[in-house]
Amino acid sequence: MTLTPSDLTAIIRQGVPASEGSGFLVETVEAGGVLCRLPFNPQQIRPGGTLSGPTMMTLADAAMYAAVMAQLGRLEMAVTQSFNINFLSRPAQADLLARAEILKLGRRTVVLDVKIFSEGSPVVVAHATGTYSLPPAGRE
Amino acid sequence: MTLTPSDLTAIIRQGVPASEGSGFLVETVEAGGVLCRLPFNPQQIRPGGTLSGPTMMTLADAAMYAAVMAQLGRLEMAVTQSFNINFLSRPAQADLLARAEILKLGRRTVVLDVKIFSEGSPVVVAHATGTYSLPPAGRE
Amino acid sequence: MTLTPSDLTAIIRQGVPASEGSGFLVETVEAGGVLCRLPFNPQQIRPGGTLSGPTMMTLADAAMYAAVMAQLGRLEMAVTQSFNINFLSRPAQADLLARAEILKLGRRTVVLDVKIFSEGSPVVVAHATGTYSLPPAGRE
Amino acid sequence: MTLTPSDLTAIIRQGVPASEGSGFLVETVEAGGVLCRLPFNPQQIRPGGTLSGPTMMTLADAAMYAAVMAQLGRLEMAVTQSFNINFLSRPAQADLLARAEILKLGRRTVVLDVKIFSEGSPVVVAHATGTYSLPPAGRE
Numbered sequence: 361m362t363l364t365p366s367d368l369t370a371i372i373r374q375g376v377p378a379s380e381g382s383g384f385l386v387e388t389v390e391a392g393g394v395l396c397r398l399p400f401n402p403q404q405i406r407p408g409g410t411l412s413g414p415t416m417m418t419l420a421d422a423a424m425y426a427a428v429m430a431q432l433g434r435l436e437m438a439v440t441q442s443f444n445i446n447f448l449s450r451p452a453q454a455d456l457l458a459r460a461e462i463l464k465l466g467r468r469t470v471v472l473d474v475k476i477f478s479e480g481s482p483v484v485v486a487h488a489t490g491t492y493s494l495p496p497a498g499r500e
Numbered sequence: 501m502t503l504t505p506s507d508l509t510a511i512i513r514q515g516v517p518a519s520e521g522s523g524f525l526v527e528t529v530e531a532g533g534v535l536c537r538l539p540f541n542p543q544q545i546r547p548g549g550t551l552s553g554p555t556m557m558t559l560a561d562a563a564m565y566a567a568v569m570a571q572l573g574r575l576e577m578a579v580t581q582s583f584n585i586n587f588l589s590r591p592a593q594a595d596l597l598a599r600a601e602i603l604k605l606g607r608r609t610v611v612l613d614v615k616i617f618s619e620g621s622p623v624v625v626a627h628a629t630g631t632y633s634l635p636p637a638g639r640e
Numbered sequence: 641m642t643l644t645p646s647d648l649t650a651i652i653r654q655g656v657p658a659s660e661g662s663g664f665l666v667e668t669v670e671a672g673g674v675l676c677r678l679p680f681n682p683q684q685i686r687p688g689g690t691l692s693g694p695t696m697m698t699l700a701d702a703a704m705y706a707a708v709m710a711q712l713g714r715l716e717m718a719v720t721q722s723f724n725i726n727f728l729s730r731p732a733q734a735d736l737l738a739r740a741e742i743l744k745l746g747r748r749t750v751v752l753d754v755k756i757f758s759e760g761s762p763v764v765v766a767h768a769t770g771t772y773s774l775p776p777a778g779r780e
Numbered sequence: 781m782t783l784t785p786s787d788l789t790a791i792i793r794q795g796v797p798a799s800e801g802s803g804f805l806v807e808t809v810e811a812g813g814v815l816c817r818l819p820f821n822p823q824q825i826r827p828g829g830t831l832s833g834p835t836m837m838t839l840a841d842a843a844m845y846a847a848v849m850a851q852l853g854r855l856e857m858a859v860t861q862s863f864n865i866n867f868l869s870r871p872a873q874a875d876l877l878a879r880a881e882i883l884k885l886g887r888r889t890v891v892l893d894v895k896i897f898s899e900g901s902p903v904v905v906a907h908a909t910g911t912y913s914l915p916p917a918g919r920e
Contacts, residue, residue: 581749613907
């Protein structure tokens with residue numbers, strides 16, 4: 361059964377407490393990936409007008425998790441194994457969009473790439489890659 | 501002026517919104533690093549009894565930021581430039597301790613290493629490395 | 641003065657000893673990046689028929705260096721600051737192609753992304769990101 | 781059967797072509813890790829007197845591979861899954877020493893940490909972390 365964007369949003373808000381209350385949502389399911397949104401929240405702004413690193417890490421990780429489940433179905437036991445992020449530009453004071461794409465779909469792991477943008481701008485503000493570890497089949 | 505653990509705790513809780521309300525605190529300032537604590541919170545538990553990745557990413561990033569300021573003083577404009585984490589073991593249902601150490605103190609960047617443990621266990625549950633970018637001197 | 645693919649090939653073969661003798665070459669300079677080639681060499685094959693990790697790391701790093709100089713001109717003092725790679729699929733027994741793209745062009749650093757393919761296949765066999773540190777202007 | 785440092789050196793020189801001819805050797809097997817040496821070679825020096833990034837990546841990867849086999853025995857099908865390195869200081873014109881330590885020994889993966897030093901100096905010149913993927917048991 362294919363999960364819809366709102367199914368994915370609900371599973372992630374429930375399973376990743378840091379995304380709850382943030383307004384995080386999965387906007388669209390695309391071929392091999394998803395597009396997610398984090399609404400702008402002035403309370404997340406750090407001194408100097410930038411967003412905190414963990415805000416974007418949390419968004420990127422949640423977008424990867426959504427892309428894994430959009431591809432493989434509800435897999436609550438999938439967990440992040442490794443995660444790497446580069447912060448590139450200061451985001452605008454606008455919603456953040458995160459596009460997660462599956463680079464490799466293996467039996468044991470999924471490797472993904474996430475690009476984060478400010479809504480209305482093509483500039484990549486952060487770029488993450490990560491590996492999700494899948495539960496052994498039949499053990500869920 | 502040297503910042504005390506409670507100075508650092510206050511600056512970080514104010515500057516990194518994701519750490520506010522979590523009970524995050526800097527416990528001790530050590531030579532070239534800091535030891536931080538994230539109190540156990542049953543609401544952070546994911547399905548399967550594990551902590552979410554972003555909870556540990558946020559802790560690791562905050563511990564790095566504390567180590568930078570313990571060394572260099574109040575530097576609110578220091579920002580994460582890159583961050584890498586490997587999740588190694590499922591943490592126990594206990595407080596998490598994060599030890600951040602400075603690997604390189606440069607003029608423009610600080611490179612750090614963080615090991616996260618469950619209180620009462622020597623097992624490293626996550627290992628992170630990251631680079632903080634320093635503001636140009638005199639421009640703060 | 642813009643560097644041509646053969647200028648870039650010559651600078652890299654001279655400056656990165658590990659690429660000398662490998663047949664590494666910059667094929668084309670593209671908007672914001674380069675396409676490089678590493679000819680297939682049966683002597684690089686590991687047990688099990690795969691290429692060694694360092695062969696692809698060396699290719700990815702050289703492609704990043706070429707992309708930096710294609711953009712900024714001859715900059716022999718530019719050095720890798722951080723580098724991350726995920727190995728995705730076993731490459732075919734064919735030439736490797738590496739496409740490096742600049743994600744961020746800063747004053748002090750350049751952040752890049754590299755995708756490695758086997759010639760004749762669209763599958764990404766390895767994906768790398770890295771940061772090059774630029775020499776302070778005028779100090780070269 | 782436990783592999784000695786010279787067994788490990790021979791397996792790696794044979795299996796990782798980039799390490800052949802470099803003089804790479806495993807010096808000692810330690811609890812949970814290994815210490816390796818890369819002899820100084822003036823031909824590896826880049827403009828500006830520094831070593832190329834790939835030279836240190838190759839050393840770090842080979843040290844991880846040695847640590848995996850020191851722990852688990854001859855495992856030629858173990859391959860690098862992900863690799864991350866930060867370059868910290870310019871190495872001296874001296875042999876490089878690389879200490880690899882196992883951070884996590886799982887059934888499917890081994891996560892390791894490598895610190896690289898110039899002989900005679902305590903300064904870490906590069907710090908790497910990586911994940912080796914193990915072959916499924918019985919399939920070697």
